[in-house]
Amino acid sequence: MSALPPYASPLQRTWFYTFRILCGLIFFFLIFPIMVIVPLSFNAQDFFTFTPEMLAFDPAGYSLKHYDDFFTNPDWQQALRNSVMIAPAATILATVLGTLAAIGLSQSHVPYKSAIMAVLISPMIVPLIISAAGMYFFYSRIGLQGTYWGVVLAHAALGTPFVIITVTATLVGFDRSLVRAAANLGADPVTTFFKVQMPLIIPGVVSGALFAFITSFDEVVVVLFLGSASQQTLPWQMFTGLREQISPTILAVASLMVAISIVLLTVLELLRRRSERLRGLSPG
Numbered sequence: 704m705s706a707l708p709p710y711a712s713p714l715q716r717t718w719f720y721t722f723r724i725l726c727g728l729i730f731f732f733l734i735f736p737i738m739v740i741v742p743l744s745f746n747a748q749d750f751f752t753f754t755p756e757m758l759a760f761d762p763a764g765y766s767l768k769h770y771d772d773f774f775t776n777p778d779w780q781q782a783l784r785n786s787v788m789i790a791p792a793a794t795i796l797a798t799v800l801g802t803l804a805a806i807g808l809s810q811s812h813v814p815y816k817s818a819i820m821a822v823l824i825s826p827m828i829v830p831l832i833i834s835a836a837g838m839y840f841f842y843s844r845i846g847l848q849g850t851y852w853g854v855v856l857a858h859a860a861l862g863t864p865f866v867i868i869t870v871t872a873t874l875v876g877f878d879r880s881l882v883r884a885a886a887n888l889g890a891d892p893v894t895t896f897f898k899v900q901m902p903l904i905i906p907g908v909v910s911g912a913l914f915a916f917i918t919s920f921d922e923v924v925v926v927l928f929l930g931s932a933s934q935q936t937l938p939w940q941m942f943t944g945l946r947e948q949i950s951p952t953i954l955a956v957a958s959l960m961v962a963i964s965i966v967l968l969t970v971l972e973l974l975r976r977r978s979e980r981l982r983g984l985s986p987g
Contacts (some may be wrong), residue, residue, distance in 0.1 A: 801866025
């Protein structure tokens with residue numbers, strides 16, 4: 704972010720600081736409700752509110768028992784195993800399909816690219832409840848409803864648009880002459896892809912994969928429609944806990960998921976900067 708130049712007018716200075724104050728207020732409005740759950744997850748009591756001991760910063764008011772319950776409760780551990788089994792498989796499938804689609808749509812000779820792109824990213828636009836209902840009726844007819852691969856395919860369909868967008872953005876600055884040079888030197892298309900294209904677009908591919916992973920790991924609506932009792936994921940278990948029994952362990956799980964999201968978003972930002980450096984859009 705550029706600093707305020709010394710020759711700026713009073714109006715420009717006013718807008719400079721007003722804009723930053725507005726951005727800070729918006730950031731606080733978006734982040735504060737999420738960050739409140741972190742201290743609440745250390746509550747020594749089975750409450751969803753701050754106790755007098757917590758407000759007084761009394762060590763007796765804080766405890767790790769909710770985290771201990773998460774790591775020892777068989778229901779939560781089964782939900783964690785399901786999420787770990789479903790999200791990576793859906794991420795791999797979405798990354799492969801999304802990368803191939805982005806590379807194909809980046810070719811100049813492909814007709815109706817805009818229409819095809821609109822169809823491929825439609826899962827991001829269509830309300831999730833409509834997508835889940837449509838998948839339920841379709842999968843029930845072909846026998847995938849209530850199966851592991853049914854949930855994986857559904858999550859891959861939701862994550863693929865993120866991969867397509869990030870890889871397409873990376874391909875904008877890709878030098879096509881490198882591909883032609885590799886072909887002139889005798890490299891086949893597969894070798895050209897892995898030796899020339901992939902090293903340059905890998906930041907976009909990994910960024911899309913992380914978005915797809917977050918989408919699958921945090922998704923609950925599609926799992927409720929398509930999953931069975933044996934496919935209860937962490938979000939499903941949290942939803943069940945809020946609906947049937949108010950368990951403070953939900954706060955501990957939510958805090959862990961927020962921490963994972965922060966780590967993944969940090970990786971995304973580092974990859975974005977690396978991609979810009981590789982394409983010459985920012986200084987090294």
